[in-house]
Amino acid sequence: MLYLYAIINRPTAPLPPNTGLGGQPVQCSAWGEVAAIYSHHEGPAPRPEAAHLWRHEEVVERLLDGRGVLPVRFGALLPDEAALLALLGERHDRFVAGLARVAGRVEVSVRALWSAEAPLPVSRPAEAENGRAYLARRMAEAQAREARLREARQRAGALHAALNELAAAHTHQVLPHECILLSAAYLIPREAIDPFRATVGALGAANPDLRLLCTGPWPAYHFVEGE
Amino acid sequence: MPALPVPHQATAQPATSPSPIPSEGDTLLALQHKVLHSTGDPAEFAAELERACTALPQRIDADPEEVERGLAKLVLTLIELLRQLMERQALRRIERGTVSDEEIERLGETFMRLERRMEELKVIFGLEGEELNLNLGPLGNLL
Numbered sequence: 001m002l003y004l005y006a007i008i009n010r011p012t013a014p015l016p017p018n019t020g021l022g023g024q025p026v027q028c029s030a031w032g033e034v035a036a037i038y039s040h041h042e043g044p045a046p047r048p049e050a051a052h053l054w055r056h057e058e059v060v061e062r063l064l065d066g067r068g069v070l071p072v073r074f075g076a077l078l079p080d081e082a083a084l085l086a087l088l089g090e091r092h093d094r095f096v097a098g099l100a101r102v103a104g105r106v107e108v109s110v111r112a113l114w115s116a117e118a119p120l121p122v123s124r125p126a127e128a129e130n131g132r133a134y135l136a137r138r139m140a141e142a143q144a145r146e147a148r149l150r151e152a153r154q155r156a157g158a159l160h161a162a163l164n165e166l167a168a169a170h171t172h173q174v175l176p177h178e179c180i181l182l183s184a185a186y187l188i189p190r191e192a193i194d195p196f197r198a199t200v201g202a203l204g205a206a207n208p209d210l211r212l213l214c215t216g217p218w219p220a221y222h223f224v225e226g227e
Numbered sequence: 228m229p230a231l232p233v234p235h236q237a238t239a240q241p242a243t244s245p246s247p248i249p250s251e252g253d254t255l256l257a258l259q260h261k262v263l264h265s266t267g268d269p270a271e272f273a274a275e276l277e278r279a280c281t282a283l284p285q286r287i288d289a290d291p292e293e294v295e296r297g298l299a300k301l302v303l304t305l306i307e308l309l310r311q312l313m314e315r316q317a318l319r320r321i322e323r324g325t326v327s328d329e330e331i332e333r334l335g336e337t338f339m340r341l342e343r344r345m346e347e348l349k350v351i352f353g354l355e356g357e358e359l360n361l362n363l364g365p366l367g368n369l370l
Contacts, residue, residue, distance in 0.1 A: 111276065113272065113276075130332065132332050134336075135321065212266045213269060214265070
């Protein structure tokens with residue numbers, strides 16, 4: 001089996017040595033203008049353990065230096081090189097377009113946690129509560145939830161608008177969980193990493209009740225597929 | 228997600244080239260290298276994210292001893308969804324003023340009993356309130 005790490009533009013020079021999962025040497029097969037980065041793999045599919053995930057990440061990141069890279073999600077296996085070349089041929093033009101989209105850009109991730117100081121009311125019906133009182137209580141809870149959702153959308157929207165100014169593309173979720181105000185990934189030019197970090201810092205200073213975590217630069221995992 | 232043993236107000240070095248990733252054995256240090264900016268302690272941040280993620284059932288456990296509980300979780304989640312949808316519909320009708328006082332009392336009694344019955348079923352199957360949910364990925368949570 002072949003374990004796949006990434007798709008890159010056909011290299012013009014041999015790639016530096018790289019070690020993949022299981023200590024296997026990383027190899028490269030090209031078709032047309034693109035090439036696949038892989039290593040040989042025996043046995044069952046690799047488990048998504050931290051060490052394996054980081055090894056996959058390291059292989060992909062070493063490719064990032066000065067070239068466009070379409071990262072492949074962890075765990076992709078192909079039966080043999082013939083299947084690999086068939087894949088490259090079948091999706092050649094999409095890969096070329098995708099590589100042009102991510103060239104010179106990296107992904108950064110932002111998560112904003114907001115304070116759980118005012119959790120939503122979750123009450124239980126009192127034993128002696130009648131039907132009318134029960135519904136009145138439920139309506140008050142629903143209105144509190146709605147107000148919180150409006151506030152979340154407004155605050156997340158303001159964060160996202162500032163962060164998105166430096167981005168060529170983005171993906172974001174508002175309130176994926178009650179304590180997570182915003183979970184987002186941005187595709188930014190590599191030279192914009194420091195300005196982006198400064199923007200996150202300014203947002204953190206302007207919103208002391210929020211906790212912001214910005215990580216990166218990552219391969220463009222969220223931006224492999226086109227529009 | 229493992230916790231991040233990094234100091235308060237961590238700031239990473241400028242990362243204009245791929246971050247150096249340490250050996251496979253030190254994944255915590257590897258994560259630390261990836262922090263571009265953090266307000267607050269990233270270890271607490273990671274712990275809170277982990278709690279948020281693990282509170283949601285990702286899939287039914289296929290372990291024979293757990294399969295009954297897993298199925299109960301799924302069925303009760305769907306029942307809870309229907310209960311909440313019906314209740315919200317009733318609240319909207321009340322807000323519009325299209326429900327009589329008698330109907331309000333009757334609807335309230337019905338939903339109150341349903342909620343109590345759900346609480347009893349959760350106790351029977353050993354489920355907490357947060358467990359009755361499904362993560363729908365980009366769509367967010369079901370409930």
